[in-house]
Amino acid sequence: MNTLETIAKRRSIRKYLDRQVSREDLQKILEAGLCAPNAGGGQRSVICAIQNRELCAKLGRLNGKSMDRRRLTGSFVSAEQPSLIDDPSIQSGFYGAPTVCAIFAPSNFLYSVPDAFCCAENMALAACELGVSSCIVARAEETFENEWGKDLMKQWEIPDGYLPRCFVLLGYVKGDYPPPKPRKAGRSRIIE
Numbered sequence: 256m257n258t259l260e261t262i263a264k265r266r267s268i269r270k271y272l273d274r275q276v277s278r279e280d281l282q283k284i285l286e287a288g289l290c291a292p293n294a295g296g297g298q299r300s301v302i303c304a305i306q307n308r309e310l311c312a313k314l315g316r317l318n319g320k321s322m323d324r325r326r327l328t329g330s331f332v333s334a335e336q337p338s339l340i341d342d343p344s345i346q347s348g349f350y351g352a353p354t355v356c357a358i359f360a361p362s363n364f365l366y367s368v369p370d371a372f373c374c375a376e377n378m379a380l381a382a383c384e385l386g387v388s389s390c391i392v393a394r395a396e397e398t399f400e401n402e403w404g405k406d407l408m409k410q411w412e413i414p415d416g417y418l419p420r421c422f423v424l425l426g427y428v429k430g431d432y433p434p435p436k437p438r439k440a441g442r443s444r445i446i447e
């Protein structure tokens with residue numbers, strides 16, 4: 256696939272097989288994240304890939320609990336790959352993905368959040384290119400906002416003053432890979 260084909264093919268996957276991502280593919284995906292554009296060239300974001308099932312499950316439950324469904328009434332995400340918004344019976348915000356990458360960035364830097372999401376998108380595209388499915392997930396700050404989460408960040412040697420900004424789930428799609436979503440019309444302009 257060339258880059259444009261990969262961009263068109265990538266979808267957010269929320270149904271995963273019980274099959275782990277290889278170390279070789281994971282390294283390539285992490286490298287793609289580290290190559291993302293970043294404000295001021297500061298390369299501040301730090302990515303932590305978690306391949307421990309119990310850790311992923313516990314963090315996923317905390318992530319799911321942190322979602323305030325009341326704010327999203329009427330929203331709809333996907334029929335083929337339902338999210339927490341679509342299916343209230345889903346408890347884990349990580350949907351059973353075997354690998355969860357948490358992206359951390361400084362709390363006191365204006366572009367810390369966009370930096371982290373640029374890493375996330377690079378990772379999602381690299382994963383797609385390698386045949387690995389992915390989903391970018393929010394509510395990272397809330398997920399680690401507890402003593403256990405803060406302790407994990409210390410254990411993982413996340414620098415002081417850093418906050419979790421987003422997650423990238425990785426794994427292999429269970430069932431059919433969904434087709435591209437149709438694009439809403441009228442969202443781009445070329446001004447001459």
Ligand SMILES: Cc1cc2nc3c(=O)[nH]c(=O)nc-3n(C[C@H](O)[C@H](O)[C@H](O)COP(=O)(O)O)c2cc1C
Pocket residue numbers: 265266267268269332333338339372390391392393394436
């Ligand atoms: C900033 C951002 C936050 C997102 N947060 C979540 C999330 O918390 N949970 C989730 O299941 N998907 C999340 N997504 C994925 C979107 O739901 C998904 O990109 C969107 O529905 C379009 O579908 P597609 O990625 O399959 O094209 C997020 C995407 C972005 C860009």
